[in-house]
Amino acid sequence: MSTTEPVAAAEIIDGVLHLTIATSAAGASMDFDLINAGTAALRDLDPSVGAILLIGAGANFCAGGNVRDFAAADDRGAYLHQLADELHDFVRALAAAPVPVIAAVQGWAAGAGMSLVCAADIAIGGPSTKLRPAYPGIGLSPDGGMSWLLPRIVGHGRASEILLTDAVLDAEEAVRLGILSRTVADDEIRAEALRLAQTFVNGPRATYAAMKKLLAQSPTAILDQQLDAERDSISAAANSNTGREGVDAFVNKRKPNYVGLT
Template sequence: MSPSPLRTKIADGIARLTLATPANGNSIDPAMAGALKDAAAELAARDDVRVVVLAGEGRFFCVGGSIDYFASADDPRAALHALATDLHDGLLGLAALDAPVVAKVQGAAAGAGMSLVCAADLAIGGPGASFTVAYTGIGLSPDGGSSWLLPRLVGRRVAAELMLTNRRVKADEARALGLLNEVVPEEQLDARVDEIAEKLAAGPVAAHGAVKRLLDRSATATLADQLQAEADSIADLAGSPTGVEGAAAFLAKRPPVFP
């Protein structure tokens, strides 16, 4: 049996998903897309996952979809549709988790690889990280949710530029645009991502999930609807074990131990 293209390790509330085909730049083929979909479903079925770290093995984070796969298929349309569907199911599964998703980015994140970074809640990169939308360069339109995610990160005008021109964005500009939260020296990248993951894992996962849901709906909700959603959410959390522990710890002047 071939090893999975996606390595999964779960410990101490942190689920680490590593794209593990460095020989092909961690490109997304049916095996990789299916593994991501299955991993997201596995994490959803567990109650011990408090944060997800998404990384790529080797020089690159992910160079995008496997062009060889669909270009050589008897029916490229069907092949690419199936590939995109599995990838999208995996992304939706990760988005539905209460656990925040943190992307660790080194080297190139192109095409669907860039989409994976955009889909993460936080993204930390090394100085060699770079981003290219890439799709129109081979006559395709975006997938991986980038046409929804990218405008929300950088604005429609910049998103249109990046999608139409395929200009490569280096790490410092990516930080300025909002594609990355931080750029840290390469030798500090693992330690910084671990620090963030451990802090999130010790935090209130139910509240983190509420933040994700509120942010996702905010772009299309009216102010009145968003205020109502906030009122419902904060009230629900106040009556939950998470809110009860948070308030008790604050009043007792002790660190909280969130469920």
């Protein structure tokens, strides 16, 4: 592994799957031992997991791929093809996860690191958070799903400008565009992201899964199809244990207890 300090690649703590994607080694570049371990954990997601937390182990979230390793490869194209395959397996596994994905975005999120911020359901940053595509600077095109994810967050025109000009986005602009959900103090980013993740662990997990499914299919569905999907989803939820508990708790003016319900 390319890290210099011991880091748990995929660790479940109190129902939250912590996935470390980069460390302080090699300038906070993406560590593919960690990425591949994360993919394995996501594909065989433990049923106790109620939320996923993406973190960087150093001062920065992730500075993208290790460009020095790119340069050292005998066949750079083949090497990047392999890394992109591995990263994209991770992105696909994140997208397929039925639980909320939260990114704790401290410091820089550049290149594929920015792609993973876009792939999260919720991204928490701080005043010092900065995002940058970083691909034009090394003569490469995007990976990690950025060319698909970013236009759906900020719109095609704004995404084109950000990518083509290699724009550096500060936290305020990233929140305005919807890439970051919100900001807290820099030293509270990890704690706030974890607090949020834990609320999902104890919340209506079946509801979150249904919401994620509806949101995932909405970009390619016409309104008529989405209305049918929403009808079928809320109908199924009404007869589920989670739906029954939620409605009954509301009627009886008590706090719902969703722990262990499907």
